Amino acid sequence: MSGPLLKVENLTKHYPLGAGFLKKTIPVVRAVADVSFSVAAGETLCIVGESGCGKSTVARLLMRLVKPTSGRVLIDETDIAVLKAHELRAWRRRMQMVFQDPYSSLNPRLTAGQIITEPVENWERLSRKQRKALAAELLRKVGMSPQMMDRLPSELSGGQRQRLGIARALALNPSLIIADEAVSALDVSVQAQILNLLLDLQQQIGIAFIFISHDLSVVEHIGHRVAVMYLGRIVELAACEALFANPVHPYTEALIAAAPVPDPTRVRLEAPVQGEVPSPINPPSGCAFHPRCPHAVNRCRIDVPRLVPMADGRAVACHVRAPDTDFPAQPSATATRSLTAG
Ligand code: SF4
Numbered sequence: 001m002s003g004p005l006l007k008v009e010n011l012t013k014h015y016p017l018g019a020g021f022l023k024k025t026i027p028v029v030r031a032v033a034d035v036s037f038s039v040a041a042g043e044t045l046c047i048v049g050e051s052g053c054g055k056s057t058v059a060r061l062l063m064r065l066v067k068p069t070s071g072r073v074l075i076d077e078t079d080i081a082v083l084k085a086h087e088l089r090a091w092r093r094r095m096q097m098v099f100q101d102p103y104s105s106l107n108p109r110l111t112a113g114q115i116i117t118e119p120v121e122n123w124e125r126l127s128r129k130q131r132k133a134l135a136a137e138l139l140r141k142v143g144m145s146p147q148m149m150d151r152l153p154s155e156l157s158g159g160q161r162q163r164l165g166i167a168r169a170l171a172l173n174p175s176l177i178i179a180d181e182a183v184s185a186l187d188v189s190v191q192a193q194i195l196n197l198l199l200d201l202q203q204q205i206g207i208a209f210i211f212i213s214h215d216l217s218v219v220e221h222i223g224h225r226v227a228v229m230y231l232g233r234i235v236e237l238a239a240c241e242a243l244f245a246n247p248v249h250p251y252t253e254a255l256i257a258a259a260p261v262p263d264p265t266r267v268r269l270e271a272p273v274q275g276e277v278p279s280p281i282n283p284p285s286g287c288a289f290h291p292r293c294p295h296a297v298n299r300c301r302i303d304v305p306r307l308v309p310m311a312d313g314r315a316v317a318c319h320v321r322a323p324d325t326d327f328p329a330q331p332s333a334t335a336t337r338s339l340t341a342g
Contacts, residue, residue: 004038004039004040005039005040005041005043005075005076005175005176005208006038006039006062006073006074006075006095006176006208006210007038007072007073007074007075008035008036008037008038008058008062008071008072008073008074009036009071009072009073009074010034010035010036010070010071010072011032011034011035011036011058011061011068011070011071011072011073011081012032012033012034012035012068012069012070012071013031013032013054013057013061013066013068013069014028014029014030014031014069015028015029015031016028017029017281027281027282028281029280029281030231030232030280030281030283031054031057031232031280032054032057032058032061032068032232033054033231033232033233034071034233035054035058035071035229035232035233035234036234036307037227037234037237039176039208039210040208041175041206041208042202042206042207042208043208043209043224043225044198044202044208044209044210044211044222044223044224044225045208045209045210045211045223045224045225045226045227046210046211046212046213046219046222046223046225046226046227046240047059047210047211047212047213047226047227047229048212048213048214048216048219048226048227048228048229048255049214049228049229049230049255050214050230050255050277051214051277052231052277052280053229053230053231053232053277054229054231054232054233054280055212055229056180056181056212057232058212058229059097059178059180059210059212061073061081062095062178062210063092063095063097063178064080064081064083064088064092067081068081075091075094075095078091093123093172093173093174094174094175094176095174095175095176095177095178096119096168096169096170096172096174096176096177096178097169097177097178097179097180098162098165098166098169098177098178098179098180098182099165099180099181099182100180100181100182100184100185101185102153102158102161102162102164102165102185103153103158103161105165106153106161106164106165106168107153108152108153108154109152110152110153111149111150111151111152112135112139112144112148112149112150112151112152112153112156112164113131113132113135113139113149113150115153115164115168116134116135116138116139116149116164116167116168116171117131117134117135117171118168119168119171119172120134120171120172123172132149134171135149136149138167138168138170138171139167141167141170141201142163142164142166142167142170142197142201143163143193143197144160144163144164144167148160157190158185158186158187158190159186159187159190159193159194162182162183162186162190162194163194163197165182166194166197166198166201170201170207174207175207175208176207176208176209176210177207177208177209177210178209178210178212179198179209179210179211179212180212181212181213181214182194182211183195183213183215183218184213184214184215191218195218195221195222198211198222199222209222211223216244216255216256216259217259217260219240220240220244223240224239224240225237225238225239225240226238226239226240226243228243228249228251228252228255230251230277230288230289231277231278231280231283231288231289232280232283232288233288233304233317234307234315234317235249235251235252235289235307235316235317235318236248236249236251236252236314236315236316236317237307237314237315238312238313238314238315238316239313239314242312242313242314243314244256248310248314248316248318248321248322249316249317249318249321249322250273250289250293250294250295250318250320250321251273251289251293254273254292258273273292273293273294274292275291275292278291284301285301285302286299286300286301286302286303286304286305287300287301287303287304287305287317287318287319288304295320295321296320297319297320299319300319300320303319305317305318305319305322305324306324308322308323308324310322
């Protein structure tokens with residue numbers, strides 16, 4: 001793998017609730033807060049977390065389907081977060097997206113061949129012969145027969161529709177595909193076929209993936225590195241093997257412990273955490289995980305933990321498991337007073 005293809009720096013997205021007329025402060029949904037990571041060419045970075053943790057908002061921010069509140073998204077040193085619509089068009093070729101529900105993301109009135117060639121025809125005129133040749137080539141690439149190019153999405157199975165979605169994403173030769181819960185709507189056997197197809201494509205053409213999923217077994221199968229998100233922030237970023245063998249952040253530990261274990265010889269780590277994910281409108285102070293964390297200390301209720309690099313190359317945001325030596329180990333006098341008062 002070479003240097004970073006994509007670099008995300010301090011990405012933040014707040015959604016204001018209402019116009020705030022006559023109100024002094026407008027409540028905001030803090031969907032994504034201070035998220036930073038990079039993706040190398042040919043790498044698969046998985047983003048995991050419970051529903052509402054902000055992982056799909058990160059995907060939309062990377063595709064610039066929504067504008068960030070702050071932060072940078074760099075491709076080849078160009079910040080696409082600030083580009084104007086006409087400048088953005090060229091960069092969109094580099095990144096494509098595969099969605100969770102293949103049926104609703106495919107135009108039901110177009111044939112498979114038209115769906116695949118449509119993105120290319122937005123850029124250049126193709127003759128009938130070129131269109132057919134391109135559709136046949138891309139269908140073959142995703143393991144489908146070129147004879148299916150005249151079929152409508154309604155005439156295809158769920159797995160075939162997802163293959164078609166991948167073929168469409170490949171049409172513009174992107175460097176990176178963002179797959180948002182791309183296999184969650186499929187049967188387990190079809191899931192495996194699609195995951196193997198993605199792995200094959202990566203080996204053949206060196207494409208990078210950002211794979212967003214709530215399913216840890218899928219992530220373990222496909223990821224090189226994993227970013228674990230909780231309430232809009234990355235709490236642990238590690239190589240896939242290291243994360244599953246030895247989760248460091250208490251939330252990662254709980255997620256892995258809560259995941260179904262298909263291997264009866266594998267021992268569960270400890271009981272999963274209790275309680276619901278708090279609202280992103282009014283997140284808990286300090287570490288947002290503190291109301292659910294069995295290891296919380298006073299400082300956790302005050303300071304937001306920073307992602308701290310660890311000796312094995314991972315980064316963890318936790319005052320207890322990865323203390324940040326740039327900050328005082330004990331809460332300040334003022335903070336201690338406010339805690340005692342609260
Ligand atoms: Fe738990 Fe504190 Fe670590 Fe947050 S910072 S995960 S509350 S120990």
